[in-house]
Amino acid sequence: MIDNHERTEWLVVKLRESLPLPAKLTPQLAALVRKEKPDISVPQTCPITRVDYAGDEGGIMCRVEIGSEDEPAVFYVSITHLAFDRRLPLAREITTYQKHRTKRIRFINRAA
Numbered sequence: 664m665i666d667n668h669e670r671t672e673w674l675v676v677k678l679r680e681s682l683p684l685p686a687k688l689t690p691q692l693a694a695l696v697r698k699e700k701p702d703i704s705v706p707q708t709c710p711i712t713r714v715d716y717a718g719d720e721g722g723i724m725c726r727v728e729i730g731s732e733d734e735p736a737v738f739y740v741s742i743t744h745l746a747f748d749r750r751l752p753l754a755r756e757i758t759t760y761q762k763h764r765t766k767r768i769r770f771i772n773r774a775a
Contacts, residue, residue: 665768671723674756675723678753681751682712683710684710686725687707687747687748703731709728712727722741723741724739742761
């Protein structure tokens with residue numbers, strides 16, 4: 664088991680209540696977006712417009728809209744591939760989730 668399901672459910676509810684939520688793409692994700700959609704410019708910050716839980720396998724997934732408001736490119740990404748302003752009310756909880764999930768995945772992969 665990767666996620667603590669009770670804490671994750673609580674975080675998903677709180678994130679949904681906070682939508683739209685600003686997020687920054689990690690450098691790796693920004694590079695992937697540029698490769699997939701070379702015609703759009705990748706902004707510093709983009710909005711998360713939906714949050715879902717994809718189970719232990721996928722974790723918390725975020726719908727991120729990049730590009731123009733008229734025709735945004737939509738990506739569904741793991742919350743672990745996003746960065747958040749530390750001043751956001753849920754920043755500490757998000758960071759705790761990200762660190763825990765990343766640590767557990769590394770541990771499981773090492774054991775396999």
